[in-house]
Amino acid sequence: MPNATEPVARLRDVTKSYKVGRTEVRALRGVSLEVEAQRFTMLVAPSGSGKTTLLNLLGCIDRPTSGVVEIAGQAVAELSENALSDFRAQKIGFIFQGFSLVPVLSAYENVEYPLLLTGMPAGARREATLAMLEAVGLSEERDRRPNELSGGQKQRVAIARALVKHPQIVLADEPTANLDSATGAAIVSLMRRMQGEFGATFIFATHDPHLIAQADTTIAMRDGELLETGSATL
């Protein structure tokens, strides 16, 4: 676990361009950023401003067109495809907007899945999975498949899945967008609580400025560029 004052993620002059037909779209334009460890960082930006692209780079599921991405002190560009997968399995947790649970697995199995990828022994896996389900209040629903859970419950499973392996960064891409406001608020509260309990670094992307109050740090973006970073008052 990195020291709280050390940056867990560092981007230096990162650009990312896509080809859409013959048109080149510049999603990120020279972004430089440091994300402090064990903080609840909120990335606030309107849709289409490049926040998902930024999260993809921070999550090591995409590579920059130029610039350097360092996660937990590791320059991502140096990692091979398999090493990058293993790196994600060990260090990064994801919470997606659409929950993205594996539909054929139960809540328990969905939470257990990332631990399998880390090679954790079965006994420890079971213990960690049950503890995490307990922490998100889904012990009773552990045998239910995603289609038997409500939207809020699905997102709780997704949070448990992201945190069960104690990653250094948890990336949440608009995790409340598919939830009603009450459930969304509850989910954000849960994430805040879990972040505090587990000492994880959360990067929470949203276009909803009302959620800023929940953040330790905010990062504002527009048109592929960072506008400002700052500390929010809780």
Next chain:
Amino acid sequence: MIFKIAFRSIFRNARRSLTTTLTIGIGAAAMLIFAAYSLYDVYVLQTTAVERGGHLTVYRHGYFDFGSSDPAIWGVGDYANVIRLIKNDPVLARLTAVVTPIQALAGIAENPGSSGSRTFFATGFVPVDQKRMQGWDEYGVGANLESMDLRTEDPSQGVIGFGLAQNLGLCEPLHLSGCPRPPKDAPTRDTGTAGDLPSQDFSGLADPSAQRTATPRIDLLAATAGGAPNIVSMRVARVEKQGSKEMDDGYVVMNLNLAQQLVYGRGEAKVTGIVLQLHRTEDIGAARSRLQALFAAHHLNLEVRDYEQINSYLGQTLSFFQSMFSFIAVLIGVVVLFTVSNTMGMSVMERTAEIGTTRALGARRSRIRSQFLLEGALLGFLGATVGVAIAFAAAAAINSSGMTWTPPGDAHPIPLKLFILGAPQIIAAVWVALVIIATFAALVPAHRAARLAVVDALRHV
């Protein structure tokens, strides 16, 4: 977990998986039913051949290749001692069920009561041994030949083909049903103008007492070992339809003594062969080796031929079935390949976002590839298993249905059976092959799934 996901994913689109499984299953069942039928067919032919002529036949050396045109001069002399030698050998005694002499011959048959004559080819048996040989049914095919009805106590009796009886004008005397009447304008021989041809009425040469019996008889003329013509009179005890017209028109089976009387006259009675019927076909090699060792030790100029050498159509039939099976297997293999490939392709497309999620969580490409390959293998496993079950059910239904069929070259219907358990290695091979094909069919979709860019996969709706 990878197995859990693969197995459960099969049931996500139950209808599509069911169609794929049934396609594989029906393909597997078709192959197995054809194999079971082919196996039964081959066993029927083999059983029929062994019932008639045993597993091994001992000939005078050279007879098999050169002697059929003149069997009389290729006789095995002192055959009783050879038989004794075989029967007294402890190895052969254990392996053999029947050891019996036979005499092959050919000549001209004539009905003394009419003007027709016909060439015939005959075999002389020891009736009691022949009857024992007809009980051989190692594979349980139930293809026992009808008894030839040769009576030991009456060596003058014999069996002839239906066509021969018809040609010799014996339909009426033998009260044969289904015998066509000759056309009214059928040509007849003008004996007054055929002075240059030898007479075909041998009745004067035959035993006159035979003419007084009530049972219809025919005269059989053949050359003896010394080259002189000889004739015997044979009472027709029974008429038996043969599978081919050529055989039916010249078929004669008689008592060995009568055959020897015709071929060797008053000379030394020999035989053209000594037939050995074994308890088990798999002992052919051991029995042949032992016979050869025995003959070498006793300086006997004899050779041993097996039933497959004597009945070359058996090998041809087997090759035919094998080529048919291969053809069917290739067709079904291609159908399974494309069906599974299509199913897996659809599955990958529908689960693209899920693939993106698992890759984002840290699953390696190899894990995704393995998962889809496993799904293909599971489809193959389920389909092949269903196919084996269908084949067993079909075999049970057909085997108990009482259906009959007439094998090629035969005249009598026998029960139709499917030997589904006759060759378990075929079941295993079909099952394994289909699982491998299904797995192979998933290779391209699995590779495509593994190569998906995580970001693109996550964006997939």
